[in-house]
Amino acid sequence: MSNQPKFGEIEYLNPKEIEFSYSSAGALRFTVKDRYSVIKVDIGCCFPLKSPNHFIWVKDTKNNELGIIESITDLDQASQKCVKDYLRKRYYMPNINSVSNLKEEFGLWYWETMTDRGSRNFVVKDPRQNIINLGQGRLLIIDVDGNRFNVDNYDLLNPKVVIMLDRLV
Amino acid sequence: MEAANKKTGGVPVPQLKSLSDAFLQSIEATKGKVILSQYSDINEQGVYGDRWLIVTSKFIEVYVEKSTENYTLERSLSWDEVVEVNSQNLVGSGIIEATTENDIVPLLQYSNSYAREFNYVVRALSKMHALSETERENYIYRGISDSGKKFCEKCGRLIPEWTASCPACIDKGAILKRLLAYAWPFRKQLILLTLLMLGGTALDLLPPYLGGVILIDKVLGGKPENGRQILAMVVVGLFAIQLLGTLFSVIRGRMAAWLSASLVYELRKKTYESLQKLSLSYFDKRQTGAIMSRVVHDVNGLNNFLIEGVQYFLVQVLLLIGIGAILFSINPKLAFWVIIPAPVVVFLSFHFWKYIWKLFASFWHRNSKMTAVLNDSLSGVRVIKAFAQEDRELDRFDQRSRDLYNASVQAEQSWATLFPWLSFVLTLGSLFVYFIGGSDVLLGTATVGQLVTFMNYIGRFYGPLQFLSRITDWLTRSLTSAERVFEILDAQPDVVDAPEPIRLPHIKGDVRFENVTFGYDEHDPVLQNVSFTVKAGEMLGVVGHSGAGKSTIINLLCRFYDPNEGRITIDGVDLREIAQQDIRSQVGMVLQETFLFNGTIAENIAYAKPKATMEEIVRAAKVANAHDYITSFPNGYDTFVGERGARLSGGERQRIAIARAILHDPRILILDEATSAVDTETEQKIQEAIDRLVQNRTTVAIAHRLSTLRNADKLIIIEDGKIVEAGSPDELLAKKGHYYNLVMAQEIKSKAEEEKQHEQPA
């Protein structure tokens, strides 16, 4: 890019000047109006857990950072939708809405849950390590395969589950 | 793993997905031979669903599974269109993408449960891409041999990595048996112990009987002629019983103390031995604290179970039966009234202990959390002070401390409230007996002695009941402890010696990497297709950005891990064939993070050769340029370095590590950033030391400062786990590629620094 930012500076992307869209095949395309367009970029959150809608980095396929978007909501509607869809895919972290069964056996926790992306059963080992308390009742759960699940407030799950989780956090 | 509808005990059963034959045939009819098919659990909307990647000799296609008979084509690419196929690891999932002439096509997404499978698929696709259609038809896709997870055939549960058989289907008796096997060497003492305990218990049961039915009814109540004589005999009997009981309990106590210490010692030794044998990857996946707690707490738990628990259990059961029998033989009617409240006792104490246990468990949990904070802040005290964060740490500690305080108050108060009430309720049972037994005495159907005997036994009868009501919980806890310890005992190191390892007592030092691919997680390769050769006595320099995979190369060379693909040889022999002992004894390292053990400087230098003489130690330190600063310490070589060598500077520690390597005198020397983070003068000293050290041995050196690698015979430049350039420093400079650029960048920087110094004369 013509004017390289100084070392250590954050290069903010001006939300009014940039656009995201999907190519016909479905790759995420990034355009800085009147300057350049990249056929495929990767975008991600600097703070995927605490603040998934702010500080979004944009990188090209060679892993060079093109800049940072301060807030998704500043983008135009179409771009916003593209970005949100992409991030939802990139951070595959279904939200657990309810737990129909939770069983502990030999240190393994067997979950039967309903998530915002459909029903899912999974197994968690070493729960003390893989169920992470993010504060205010929010949990991040990582199963034996490395899949991630989010719980917004575990106090709202069924009482039996709450009791089991209380022991951990 | 995808859950099926069938469930066993509420536990999901995985289902091996397959395509219907009819469907496969229909594809073969039009799309060419099916080479591979792979199921994915995420559908086109990004929610859980069923999709398939089907690769034929002509096409790469994605199908959505609507039902087992109904599939709809979602995407189709002919092999001619495809330029490249890649997989990308996202967070919690991955995606396969195909690059075409002018676009990038996301083929399908899969959850991490299928990451391993798709990684294999992508590698196969890359190979197939290079083939012609007819060659592709003959390509055989083997797929992934094991998915890294095992499920029980009987119940479908996930089998934890550490056991061969399903822990739920293995009968608990087997674990118990195995546990008892650890006590087997002590069987004689244990039997004696149990006998003593039984004897003690029997003796314990006598006094109430003697003092009640015999003394009161027969002697005092009966007023026989030789009353005083019998009285004296009873008293002497009671005395003898007390004395014997005391003796028994002294012997038993001493023996139990010895036994349990011996058992804990043995178990702990075994656990620790097993830990030391395990490969690094075992420790990568676990927290040190968790492992420590097993060696310390769980081993103790097992001991309590084996020594105290089993006996206690036996005694309680016998007490229950014994007292029951005595009571019924003395007075069946009264005995019946004693039994009546038993269910209430069991019910109440079950819930009481469960509740109390929970409170105390939470207390212990918070206690360990507070300890963790304390540990954290004490080890990080320098950082805390440097950033003036004392107040925040105080808050953090205060919060944990308050949590603990709350838990403690709650637990203790509940205990203080509930326990007296439980006791109160339990005594109510004896009130029954007072009333009914008292009435009987008044009516003459029972004797005073009987009543007194009953009153004495009743408390001892409810004790075992309380204990037995909690037996399942107690067993479960012990068995869980056992499992945790067995996990360590059973864990198999990933890196093991070949059945008949080749001995190489005198390594020459030829090192060769052949197409080595490796990832700490197999599906996320850190090194890809790395090949290079170092001849004996040569020095290889490894250059690359942070995180490029330099230290990983070293980890493989030391065989801390085995490569996933390709091979590494020393003197032409595959590393996996060589006895590990021969590798470790002839490969020496100065690592990026210098680790010093708690001990003196001399002990640390002589770590690899504990029998080293004083002369050897001093000479090694001299070669390492460490002698001068060591002798300036008041305690010289006997200076205690403290935990992790905290009392030494970075450069000082580094030089001790070099001295350690010199004393070790390895055939192959590994230097991982041995000169990082020190000033120029110290660097020079260390560099001198290294220059002496590398003579006549094969050396692999990693350095960020390229000037240190000037003397290397050969350099490899690593980028993202791949070698991008290789050759001698001069060749690479002439080539004006990656290395040249790096050198230029560093030179410009150091020149600029020099100029700055000239501008501001001191």
Ligand SMILES: Nc1ncnc2c1ncn2[C@@H]1O[C@H](COP(=O)(O)OP(=O)(O)OP(=O)(O)O)[C@@H](O)[C@H]1O
């Ligand atoms: N024990 C481990 N488990 C999982 N991943 C690891 C482990 N050690 C290193 N990695 C990862 O492997 C990659 C290569 O690490 P490596 O230590 O080889 O880098 P390096 O080239 O030595 O970097 P540096 O110059 O900073 O020392 C990094 O992305 C790192 O995060």
Ligand SMILES: [Mg+2]
């Ligand atoms: Mg390193």
